[in-house]
Amino acid sequence: MKHFSLSKRLINRFLFICVILVAFLAALLWKHPEVTERSGVVPVEQEPVEVAVNEPIQPIPLHIKLDPGKVALGEKLFYDPQLSHNNTVSCATCHNFKTGGVERLNFSRGMNGALTSVNTLTVFNSGFNFKLNWDGSAETLEEQVDKAIHNSKDLNANWPEVVSKLKKSPEYVKVFDQLYAGGITDHSIKDAIATFELSLYTPNSRFDKFLRGNLAALSYEEKEGYRIFKDYGCASCHQGVNAGGNLFHKFGVMGDYFVDRGKVKKADLGRFNVTGEPQDKYVFKVPSLRNITLTAPYFHDGSAKTLPEAIAxxxxxxxxRQLSPEQIDLIVKFLTTLTGEYKGSPL
Ligand code: HEC
Ligand code: HEC
Structure with a gap:
């Protein structure tokens, strides 16, 4: 009898532990974040559908979960000229979504008409790049915002002034307080803009459909262009989810581009301006080729007016190597298939 009640008690205790365990697991699963809080770089999700794993370029995820409140706030800030010292320039001045996230000028004009020292990079898909800017001077999207705010050729402002301007708006105060424990601070402004930037991904290009197994998504000529792109070695630098954006390389490996072009400026030194290391002279982040047909002129100096010129x-x-006009044309045809969709519509 005693034995029986002891083992019964043991069973009860065992059952009790089981219930606790199940409850704990359920809580864990339930707690599992539905929404990616945010980080400098987008985690590339496992695709549920078949993806060509052996290709140098990988498809952009079809969906990235982000906090919709922060995305909306970041979008508002992106268009707000109060981020510039004299309330004349916003991020959207130079990064126009109707023209591929750039202005299609050699250089853009910031506050008081100051010209930027390099060609404007697109904000589309920038969350997939391992570092930001041509010289990789920003490690994260937040740091990039910080640089754009302070740069005299961009917004030419500082945090205390931007924060105090935004605090005058009851609307901003309300929304920031809802989303951030600290309300309006440089940190929350950077976080909201960075979260919005993570929403600027352009999935579902014809090339991505091809990578996901729809071989008919590309024409014969576009596939030929992709073959040349791989065979000639373009893909050794332009690779990964962004067809670029994941490594640094010297501009002018097989010839001195800068001597041939002439008039070398500080911005031409590239990564050297960040590290001071002699081997980083003329080294740049390999740029993404996503939506590339929309973002002429090309290169950090805006020197190539057209895509065929840039490819040559x-x-x-x-x-x-010297490519024939036919080969260049085929590569252009392939690159055209890298244009994706933003919010479900073709860019
Ligand atoms: C005056 C024009 C101008 C304004 C205003 C401007 N940008 Fe830019 N943006 C540029 C230029 C030029 C570059 C390239 C800078 C470099 O490489 O040093 C750039 C680069 C970037 C990049 C890096 C892209 C990549 O993949 O490396 C991001 C992200 C970005 N800008 C976001 C913003 C945001 C957010 C704002 C507003 C806070 C902003 N920009 C304001 C011109 C501008
Ligand atoms: C050794 C590495 C490397 C190889 C190989 C390479 N690229 Fe590039 N590519 C770069 C770098 C670095 C830049 C940035 C140059 C700059 O403006 O400073 C660039 C820039 C570009 C641009 C301009 C992008 C923009 O937004 O302005 C295009 C287009 C391009 N490459 C296409 C190609 C094609 C096509 C091939 C093959 C024929 C190729 N690349 C081979 C490293 C490489």
């Missing part, structure tokens, strides 16, 4: 320069200075 790349073949000559990065690969030491």
């Amino acid at each position: 320069v790349m073949a000559k200075y990065q690969l030491g």
